[in-house]
Amino acid sequence: MVGQIATILVAQFALGVELPIPAMAFVVLCLVGLNIFDHFRLWLQPAVTKTEIFFELLLDVGALTVQLYLSGGAANPFISLYLLQVILGAVLLETWATWTLVAVTSACFVFLTAVNVELAVPHQHEMNFLNLHIQGMFICFVLAAILLVFFVTRINRNLVARDTGLAALRQQSAEEELVVRMGLLASGAAHELGTPLTTVSVILNDWQRMPELQANPEICEDIEEMQGQVLRCKEILSKILASSGEARGESAAPTTVVRFFDGMVAEWQANRMPPAVSYANEFAPDHAIASDIVLKQSLVNVLDNAADASPHWVGITVRRDQDDMVLIVDDRGPGFPEVMLAVVGKPYQTTKTGPGSGLGLFLLANVVRKLGGSVAARNRAEGGASVMVRLPIARLSVEPIRVG
Template identity: 35%
Template sequence: MFGPGASMTALPTSNLRRIFLLRSIEIGGLLLAIVLARRVLELPLPLLPIAAVTGLLALVNLFTWWRLRQVWPVADGEFFAQLLVDVIAITVLLFYCGGSTNPLVSFYLVPLVIAAITLPAAYTWAMALLTASCYTLLMFNYYPLMPKSGDFSTAIYLHLTGMWLTFVLSAFLIAFFVVRMAATIKDRDRQLAAAREETLRNERIVALGTLAAGAAHELGTPLATMAVVATELQQDYAGEAALVEDLRLLRQQVDSCKHILSNMLAAAGQGRAEEAAAEPLNHYFDGLLEKWQLVRPGVAVKAEWQGALPAPRIIADQTLTQALLNLLNNAADASPKSVEILGRWQGGELQLEIRDRGPGLAPEVQQRAGQPFFTTKGHGFGIGLFLANATIERFGGKVMLTNREGGGVLTRISLPLTKLLIKP
């Protein structure tokens, strides 16, 4: 339901991988062309320079294979240099094989199209100028290539066949690269949109955190006043048992509010408290439910923990605890009588399911659930689920809300334990 955080793919690296593949095809095609030209078409090819260019391309491709295994990103200049190697190789081969009369001269379009798709305008214009210059030079400087028979009609037939073959190969190579590039660009755009959405959400969280910290400071004084007044009223009306019990409950709730605000202020601006006491995961859940039922004592809870014992020992962040409490409160608001909880841990991952028997989620609510300031309740600010999801995603997890058969909502939390486990 909520979008996962995805890391940006290295777009230039993907392009370099495709260049490696295209050059491998080019080397294979050269070897096949040499065999066909010498054995079938009986063309007097200069084998030494062609073999030298093919060998150099193979060495460059070997270096490219090594380069793809490195972690540093591929810069535009490096990618342009890779295309430049191919243009130089095409030029040398054409120089010894008929120059501009060779139909393979159209292969200059392949690196030009790739540059236009992947590189900034300056590199594209540089590639256009380079390929045009090479083509022009080959019109006047080249070794002519004719069949041994010297038959002009045979040369024309070979030329037309070569033009057809060049078009087919160029079309397939360009289509291959453009389709792959379009898919990569769409994926990049989706990731950029997700990153912008995450940045906007983080800005909202920072704003909410700032307001919450200010409110916590300002609420301290009226809560202290309420605690003092409640204590004095207990003393003044000690003979009225019902009123004293109500005042005791009021004082307990005030103390609970003060405790929550104190924890909020203590956790503000702090990361995971490494000095905090570690505890087994099942004990953490027991403490979480105990704390929650102090606030929601009227909700019947059926809880079950599944996993290998002894359970992993964790140090839970205060914000994660608050996020889980928010999700439990949402379930109790929808189903005030009973809530079911199932926790499972296995293979370094935690699955927590919170099940209620409320009215469920309407389709339009499912679409908007988790958006800030959206609520279907008659009270509240509509930020509980938003903050809970943001917190759980910060720990690498995700929240899914689905309707249950027979009514109610299943809230499933998936959370890797790597950020909670005690570091050795």
């Protein structure tokens, strides 16, 4: 539209060509109205079909045809602007639509050779008309070149953004497939381990009732410790089966943010027994949520990673940031290599050795992403690493708690 207005003004006032300004201005106003409608439609529904693009280009061809009809028809040097719609159609549309545009623009060209409003050229002699025509062709060339660069560059940028989005979706799909495979493997292992654990439990119960073993306090203490460890293994297997959806009659228990993190940290300390933990739960006001077993286990993996990297101290902070709950886990270990910071949440990225390493943050990132949250990692200025988990409260919310 800006190009049309500029061209009309140059032809009218710089080249001295008399043009039907009111009629041509009405066409430009129609295009303004069409663009306003398009922007409103995009605001309501961002997705655009190729059929819509095709009809938009036909409307542009119609507007250009009217403008050329009012300004000399096929003799107007701007007749070559029809190629702009054809080129855009070839880039954006299917083959049939592009050839339809070729046929329509060709028909319009033929129509304008016979029907048009003759241009009022200042001096009607051949040489002057040719000079004006060449000047018009130059303006048309510059305008078409600018528009083509503008539109094609935008189209290429959109295509690159689309390809980047598709690559990200493919990567996410591959990662989720890996999570599914790991879940099936864990579920199968849990089923397989259930039988030998039950056998060990039965044998320990038999030993506990044997008189010759009951007479030895040290052996009785060892048997009780072994029974406790077997019970803990059964609880872990139950959690694995529950997280894979195989436990029946169990659902996410209602709790609050404060109780969820307090219980998780207390349980982790009891099992892991780290020498020094700095825990601060600053979340306020409290909020009712559903206790998610998978999320809890994923967060415990982060605590384990911090304890592995920094056996003598782990810092845990829970706070509220508007509508998000934030967990920050700090350690005083060697920190993350710079190459790892750029790929946090990708599988098998770790500073540890051994099978299964590098899956803790990957599993956490997948669980948190499904809940609409995010995971970020950095190296602390005073040494060590820091992992921040941000989760929207609404995704785990049960009902608000009235505080005060």
